[in-house]
Amino acid sequence: MENRFMLYLRLVRLDKPIGSLLLLWPTLCALWIASDGKPDWYLVLVFVLGTVLMRSAGCAINDFADRDFDRHVKRTADRPLTSGKLRPLEAVWVACSLAFLSFLLVLSLNWLTVGLSVIALVVAATYPLFKRFFALPQAYLGIAFGFGIPMAFAAVQNNVPWIAWFLLLANIFWALAYDTEYAMVDRDDDLKIGIFTSAITFGRYDVLAVMACYFMMLIIVLLAGIFTGLGKWFVMGWSLAVLCAAYHYRLIRNRDRNACFFAFRHNNWLGAFIFLSIALDYALR
Numbered sequence: 001m002e003n004r005f006m007l008y009l010r011l012v013r014l015d016k017p018i019g020s021l022l023l024l025w026p027t028l029c030a031l032w033i034a035s036d037g038k039p040d041w042y043l044v045l046v047f048v049l050g051t052v053l054m055r056s057a058g059c060a061i062n063d064f065a066d067r068d069f070d071r072h073v074k075r076t077a078d079r080p081l082t083s084g085k086l087r088p089l090e091a092v093w094v095a096c097s098l099a100f101l102s103f104l105l106v107l108s109l110n111w112l113t114v115g116l117s118v119i120a121l122v123v124a125a126t127y128p129l130f131k132r133f134f135a136l137p138q139a140y141l142g143i144a145f146g147f148g149i150p151m152a153f154a155a156v157q158n159n160v161p162w163i164a165w166f167l168l169l170a171n172i173f174w175a176l177a178y179d180t181e182y183a184m185v186d187r188d189d190d191l192k193i194g195i196f197t198s199a200i201t202f203g204r205y206d207v208l209a210v211m212a213c214y215f216m217m218l219i220i221v222l223l224a225g226i227f228t229g230l231g232k233w234f235v236m237g238w239s240l241a242v243l244c245a246a247y248h249y250r251l252i253r254n255r256d257r258n259a260c261f262f263a264f265r266h267n268n269w270l271g272a273f274i275f276l277s278i279a280l281d282y283a284l285r
Contacts, residue, residue, distance in 0.1 A: 007080040011063060011091060012056035012098065018265050020055045022178065025271030026171045027051055027148030029278050030164065033228055034156035037282020043155055046109065050102045051148060057098035058124045058144070064091040065128035073189040112154040120147035131195045138183065138198040142175030143168070163224055170220035177213035177245075178267040180206060181252055184260040207253055214245040221274060230281045237277020244270040 009015050027047050031039045063081045071082045080086040099121060106117040123144045130137040146168045153164040176198060183190065183199035184206060190197050202209040218241060225234045244266065251263040 007085050008094065011060055011080045011086060011094060013059045014056065018268055019059070020052050021268045022175075022271060023051045023055050023145050023148060024048065025268075025275045026146050026167065026174075027152055029275050030149040030152035030167060031156065032275075032278050032282060033163070033167075033224075034153040037279070037285070039156070043109075043152075046105050047148060047152060047155075050105050053098045053102040053105075054120070054124060057095045057102065058127070060091045060095035060098070061125055062128045064088055064095070066131075067091075069193050069195060073186050073193070075186060075189075106151075109155045110158050112158055112160070113151050116147070116151045116154055116160075120144070120151065123147060131197070133196065135196050135201045136176070136198050137196055138176045138179040139172055141179055142172030145175050146171030163227060166220060166224055170217045170224065173213045173217035173220065174267075174271075177210050177217065177248075178264050180210050180213070181248065181260045181264040181267075184252065184255060185257050185264075207249070207255070210252060211245070211249055214248070218242055218245065225278070230278060231285075233281040233284055234277045237273045237280065240273040240277075241270045244273065 013019055028044075031043060031047060035043075063079055066076075067081050067088060071077050076082060081088065081091050103117065103121075106114055123140070124147075127137065127140055127144050130140045134140060149168045149171060150160045150164045153160050180198040180202065183197035187197070187199045190200060198209070199206050218238070221241075222235075222238055225238065248263040248266065251259040251266070
């Protein structure tokens with residue numbers, strides 16, 4: 001039988017770091033751009049730890065909110081809360097504790113960043129509710145997953161310039177792409193239980209919609225790079241991200257569950273290529 005520590009690790013998905021990485025890459029990109037490639041390493045530490053803590057808190061509150069739905073989905077039926085191995089109140093306490101620790105980290109930054117962190121918390125906490133009534137909850141997830149972008153600019157510059165919101169828009173399209181791939185895995189189960197996902201909303205145009213979202217995300221990122229003066233190393237890394245998106249088309253075009261899930265996980269490389277290209281471009285100037 002699983003010990004309690006391992007159950008808590010599974011509750012907050014520390015055994016599956018892909019979600020934390022999908023939050024982390026856009027946040028690090030914002031930190032590097034906001035600081036002209038020379039971020040304060042204390043800020044890097046705060047945002048890395050804060051990202052992991054808030055993603056973990058979000059997983060716990062999401063499982064609490066979806067505990068009655070998840071038992072009807074093959075992929076989630078054995079989650080600690082759904083299977084009854086942990087009690088609902090435990091998930092709430094875990095989420096609150098992790099969010100509080102993250103807030104303590106943010107308190108060491110300026111007040112604009114603190115204020116934005118409160119908005120980020122509200123968005124993250126309300127995301128599970130959007131699956132009940134909003135046709136594209138993945139777009140709302142993109143806001144939740146990308147709110148580290150304006151927070152990073154606020155922490156560095158004590159200001160949130162237009163480029164931060166432009167990058168947040170790119171993140172919304174990216175989340176729509178990768179989380180639709182994720183939703184394609186569970187579409188049959190989600191239709192039975194009556195929740196909304198982008199895979200259901202897009203229907204037979206799901207693959208086209210995913211690729212259109214990748215296109216929008218990549219174009220916005222390219223324009224942001226040009227506007228901020230990034231050069232050839234950025235373009236090279238961006239080109240690798242384009243190849244990743246093309247590879248995802250090959251994976252999802254037949255809508256095979258395992259291939260769609262692999263495409264979702266592979267987005268870690270797409271995000272990593274973009275961040276590394278930005279960091280390398282600044283470093284080699």
